[in-house]
Structures are given as C-alpha cells and as structure tokens.
Amino acid sequence: MTIKLNIIELPKSDYQGGPSSLCPGCGHDQISSVIINAAWENGIAPENIAKMSGIGCSSKTPAYFLGKSHGFNTLHGRMPSVTTGANVTNKDMQFIAVSGDGDTASIGIGQFVHAIRRNLNMVYIIENNGVYGLTKGQYSATVEVGSAKRKAEPNEQVPIDLCAMAINLGCTFVARSFSGAKKQLTSLIRAAMSHRGTAVIDVISPCVTFANNDEFFRSYGYVKDNDMELHAYDYIPHFTPLEEVEIPEGEFQDISLFDGSTLRLETVESGHDTSDAVAALSQIHRAEQEKRHVTGLLYYNPGPKTLDEWLELSETPLADLSEEQMRPSEADLAALLAEFRE
C-alpha cells in the first residue's frame, strides 16, 4: 500500500497530534481533524506553523493536531498578545490559533479586538459552543437570548456576535462555520491559511456534555436545522492550475487569495457579496432575528497592511538576526557619546 503524500511529500501522519482528552463526540475534535486535513492538503511545512491557544476546552486542542509544529498554550484570554509578540519575531511563520467563546468573548475580548485592529497575520479559530465546558457548563457571552442549556433557565442577556464585531473592526477575513459541516469548514480554514491578515473563523462547535439539547441554539440538532449557508465553497490551491479545475454548472465567483490560491463561491443564491461589510452585518442580524445561524465567508478584504508590514520589519525574521545585526557598533556608541558631550 502506498502512503498518500501531499505537495511537499509528507504523509498526513506528519500533521497529526496526540490523543484527545475531550469528551467523546466533542465538536472541537472534529475541528482538530479539519485543521490537520487543511494544513496537510495546503502543503504547509509543519515546522513553519505555530499553534497558539488560550485556556479552555478548545485551547487544549493544539495538543491534538500538528504534533511536529511548535505551539503555545498560553493564558486565559491572552492568546492574541502572545501571538503578536511571536508574529513580529518570526513573521514568516503561519500562525494557527484556537480559542473558545469564553476565552475570546469574555476574558479575552480586549485582545481579540486589538489583534484585529493590528491585522495580525494569523488564522483565529473560535470554537464557539455557548458554554464554559471546563468549569462545567456555565453560559458564555455568545449564547443567544432564549437559548437554554439542559435543565436550566433560558439565557436573557444579549449575546456578543464575534463575527459582527470583527467586521465592524475591519477584520480582513471573517467567516462563520459549524463543526458538523466538514466540507465547508475545510474550505474556509484552507482559505484562511492562504490569507494574509487576521482571518477570524467563528465555528459553532456543540458541547455534547453540557449543552446539546434541542432548546440550545448551538446543539447539533438545532444548528443542522437552522443553518443558512451563504455559498458552497471549493478551495483551489495555488499549486493546482485553475484551468484544470472543472467549471461548476451554476453561477460562481472566484476569490484570489494572497498565496495564489482561489476560493470558489458556488450556488450564490444568497447573493451575498463578501466585499460588502454592510451586507455581511445584515446577514448576521437577519439570522439572529430568525433564531438561525448564517454560515460561510461573510467578509473578505485583502487590502490592508498587516502588522509586520506597517512596522517595516527587516527581511530577516527578528529571531534570526545575528549579534551584529541586533547590536549597534562600538563606533555608533562612540558617536553617540560624542554627541552627548558636545
């Protein structure tokens, strides 16, 4: 039996991680397997990936994928700042970050906001189940009004919609998906990996232990029945010539990504224009009013500079600078002292 290799001739096993310790059936494990597939199919060298996370069920998952990549399981809500420091220090790496709704929408909302403002070059996946799993099921800040977890009163507080927030902040790639929609999620994560800038993917990922009852808007059953997909997606990597890809029968639209890959948006009956932030917000609010979830690529804007670009960092990643490049010379110091002594 021959082992299937990717474009850089690595088997998928090179992208796998350790065994998961999450509850059986957890949506997060499905997302981990999609991340493995996406990275393998995109042919990214594992050593060029940095896995980042905060604290919570979701933030444990970097142990379960990409075992040959360095990673940092940081502090609760503080993954974006650690990623920022690492990003400017090694700007050529691919940063894949995983966070949760507690980690991002509550304790870490400030860092989420400011990472987006800086257009930090990273894939920011939120595994969003509406509850704090690791502390046994308290509601999080993303839970919808009227949504009720098992044996509990429905939530009455207004939810924070992380996609709407990201769009308002000028995030350059904003998508929502569902851990049960493997094809859609894979295309979106692959596209996010090909994007340059902050790519936020808010993934509804049901908590099978504390909130998978039908009265909870983020349960498997509820999401399956109430998912409004914006488009069907086909990701065409930069190493596959576009002309070799079969042309779909219906209407479609191609989006060119930073690394030369293409995201093909098919059966665009929603008519959603991904370059229109107002339309994207309108999709989100309409879905909320209808107690449904809109999934797909909501907003895409490849224009703005990333943090490392506007900092005008040296071509050599800062982590690789030599002592001579990092430290001014003795002559520099002498000149400086002469200036002081003038």
Place this chain on the structure above:
Amino acid sequence: MSVINENRLEPASKASRLACVAEGSEGEVTVRRTARGIRGKTPMEKVVNDFTFNIATANGTGSQSANLILLHSMFEMGLPVSGKNLFPSNISGLPTWYIVRVSEAGYQAPGDRTHIQVLMNKATWAKDLAALEPGSVVIYNTNVKLPVERDDIIAYPVPMTKIARSLHPKLARMIANIIYVGAIAELVGIDQAVLEKAIAKQFKGKQSAIEMNITAVNLAREYVAENIEKSDPYCLEAREKDPNTFLVEGNEATALGSIFGGVTMLSWYPITPSSSVAEEIIDYIPQLRTDSDGKVTCAVIQAEDELAAAGMVVGAGWAGGRSMTCTSGPGISLMSEFIGLSYFAEVPGVIWDINRVGPSTGLPTRTQQGDVSLLYEAGHGDTKHIVLFPGTVEECFEFGWRAFDYAEHYQTMVFGFSDLDLGMNFWVCDGFDYPEKMDRGKVLHTQEELDAIENYGRYRDVDGDGICYRTLPGSGLKPILTRGTGRDEDGVYSEDPATYVATMERLKNKIEGSRTALPQPVLREEAEQEVGIIYFGSMENTIQEIDDQLESTGRKVSQCRVRALPLSPVVEEFVQNHETIIVLEVNRDGQMYGILRKELPIDLVPRVHSVAFSDGIPPRARVYSDMILEKLEEVGA
C-alpha cells in the same frame, strides 16, 4: 526702605554684572532697598557653590525648559549639580517644584533646606514662603500680586510677567519662566555664554525660540542689574568641567542600554514614569536599529494594556527574540499572571519597572522603592525572579543590556528596577561602556546539536544547572506545546506529584544559581565594622551625604549596595562582618529587609534592622540619617 519702581523697564545702559558682589565687600554688604526687612549692615560670609534652589511654578507653563536651562548652565560651569522635578499628575495648572542643588561635595540628593526660593505660583505662594528658614532668599514674580510678608528673609521682586509681556504679549506666561532664569543668572553669577549654550541645547535648532529666550534672559539680567542690589551670600564660581561628563536621564540610559542589548521587540503601555524609556527607544531606532533599506530590527508595539504588553514579551521571547516592556507598579500588578507563566514555562523576557508611589494609583508622579517584594515573587504559586537594581545612569545602561543576557541564560523573566527619581531626573554621567559579547543561552539550532544530547527533552536538565536546552518555533526541532500547566521533562502535560516536585526544585535551583552570576554588591567597608548599611537603587545618590552625616557623629559606617536579587552570598558575609546592620530603603515596610530576614541564617537575623521611609520626595539625607541614628540608639548599637 524704598520700594522699587515696577514700571521702570528701560534697559540699563551699563548692565553691571551683580554676581558675587559680596566678593568685594569684605564679608559685609549694605542692604538698601530690595532686601526687605533686613536693614542696615549685616555681616555676611560668601557661600560659594553650596546651596539649593527651589523653583515653584504651575505645571504646563513651560517652566521645565527654563529649569533645565538653569541646570545645564550650572553643569557647563563645571559645578556638581543635581535637579529634581517634583511634578503633579496633571498636564496644566497644578503646582510643580524644581529643586536645583549645587554641592561642592558632590551631593546629589535634594538638600535639607532651600536657600533660594523662586515664587511664580499663586497656589503655593504662602506655603512655600512660610516653609523658608530665616535668611533665605526669595526671588518672586511681582505680577502675581501676592505679598511677601516676612522680614527675616531677603526678597528680590522682579516683574517677570511684565518683562515677558514687553517681549511677546501672547507668550508672556511662558517667557516669564526664562525671566527668573535670567534673574538667577545675574544674582548668583552664571556666565552669559554658558547660559546661551544651554538655551541653544534646550531648543535644538529652533532659532526663533533660541533668540527670544536669549533676549528675555538679557532683559532679566538688565532689570536685576539696574534695580536690585544683591544682599545675599550665594554665589557660583566656575570649576573645571570634566569634558567626558554629560547629563542624562536614567530612562534614556536604560533605553540606550536596551538598544545596545539587542532588543528586537518592545511592547509598552504608557504609564508615568516609565513612558520615556519606550519613547527614547522609539526615538533612537532610526539612528541605531534601521537597515540601509529602511527596515527596522526592533518591533515596537503600543499595547492595549499591560497584560497584552507582557503577553507580547512572552510571545516574542518564546519565538527567539529579545523582548522587553517598561512599566510601573500598576502595570506589574496586571502583568503578574504572565510573569508566572514566563517563570514556569521558562520563557525569557525583560520588564523594566520604573517605580512610582503605590499602592494603587498612589502618587503617580512621585518616587518610591515600593515594588521590591512584588517583583521578587510576582505571580501566584512559588516563584522567584531576577531583579536588577541600577544605582546610577551608567548602570541603567549596563543593566539595560545585561538584562537580556540574564533572561536568555536563565530562560526567565528578568526585571530592571529603576524609579522616578533615577529615571526622570538628569544625572551626571561619565559615559557608557560597550557591552560584552551576547549570551543567548542554551538554544539548539541544528539537528546535530540536538542529536548530541542524549535523551533530549525540553525540560530535561542534562547539565545539572537547572537550565535546559530549548528549540525555537520555526526550527522543526523537537517541537512541544509550551504550556503553563504541569508538564514532564519532555514537555507533555502532567499532573504527576513527583514530576511537579522535580520541576519546582529544578526551577528553584536554576534561579539560586544566579546569585553569584548577577551584578555583585558594591562594598565600602570601614575597618571598625560596627555598623553596616545595606541599600540599593537610587539611594546610591544620597548615601554619601548620609554617611558623612553619620560620621560627623563619630560613627563609622560601612556600606553594601545590593545590585541584584536573588541576593549574592557577599551580602550574607557583609552581615556576618558587622555587629549591627541597617537596611535602608524608600518605602514604608522595609521590603528588602523582609527579604533579608527570610533568606539570612536565623542567627544573623537579630542584628538586622530596618530603616524605611517614603513620602514621594527623592530621599533627603537628613531624614534618613536621623532615622538611622534613632534606630541605632533604640537597638543599643
């Protein structure tokens, strides 16, 4: 007593330089019209190069420029001089004082009393005046229209705003400040050329500002020459200036030390009194850290808060950079969780704490050594951090670069501990020594290096020094998921009790190993070895005066200046060698004393005593020497 005519503003035809009129007067001077209340002949001895000015102004009026011109002028004259800016947490309007002390003995602390008071500020006028000792000089702005009702002082009225208005009506409030500079120059004898050089330095290339200030100074000098007869003893005499010396703020020295230390990422959140460390780094990057193609080798990020600033330091250190942030006490409180992560996950980073008065927001623009115990054990659980205490601007530079070497060597967070006094005031500096070769610590860069280690694990101590080898993201060499949770020697999650204990013991031993490697204490030991003072940081600038005051009572006092935590074994020896030990510090509770009590052998503890005091003002020698004498008496030493 005649009253001067404030309306007379015409320039004196022959501006006689009044400075040091006392010189020719055989120790006597005739007080005529200006020295109110002191009539007739007063015997007076000239006081040369040994007195203190206190200049009371309102914040935001431009007085800081005027004060720095005064300070730099005196420095240019070769005088040992120090300046202390006592400013409020405010942009405009609240009271500010600037203390300039000239001391032939080289004392840099604020003096114990004011000799020449400048009154500009209505709000503090009466209080400042009341605080003066008899015989003090007051130079006051008559246009404030407040009385100077003391007959035991020498008062020089100058219509400062009026003179300023004659030059530029709109900027009169600001120019009035340079008028007192001119008046002081005329009264105590600052050479005009020196003054002009200091003005040019202050307004760097802004020709119109330079010219206007020079004109203003001349108007002030002329007014004083024409209308005031000097009747006080205070004079300046130029000395030979050491051409190697210059004045610099501690924060600028720290910034330069960091740049020469190879900082590759600075994250910061603005907070007094640390902001100027970051701002100086930003200012020097174009000159010192920019490639020929305009690309920089140091990223600077203004963070959303101190938590994020610390997170960026940890992220950059993890990725293989030399990262730092600068902050003050409130920032350290917020950073504590990341400091614990850095300690436990063993990620290098540097944090400069420019200490201000706590707790809470405290006195945000005043100085203190109040964060010592906070820094040493920041973070929850058992931690211990390396803290460096520069005592001079030269050490601010040196510890600026050394901090990165220690951080990467020990793979942990390293603190630089400065304070508002050292950081934001100007100090005489001899120059900076070029750093030694960098110590980048135990980092494996190649497969061969990795293979050379038998049974490699990120947290396996193969050398027995508690320091393990790390590999960097991007290298692909034995990656782990770095974490703040318990882990085994391979970096894999673990809650095993024995593994946890082994980890904690290794971390303890690692930091213990730094005791002899960090900057060692500076000792000044007396043969008698009766009393020893242990102190640290900016107290270095007051200690000589304290020592002289103690010795004047017949005491022989040795000194040990601690320059790092954890403490060097030399400190214990010093305690061993002296009968009575005083731990001197600028806080309420004696934080360094607490650390000594905890770490010294139990039999040495009884000889150690605390003298700690903090009121926000840079330490004045007399306050502490009196407390020390009291303490020595109390303990029967």
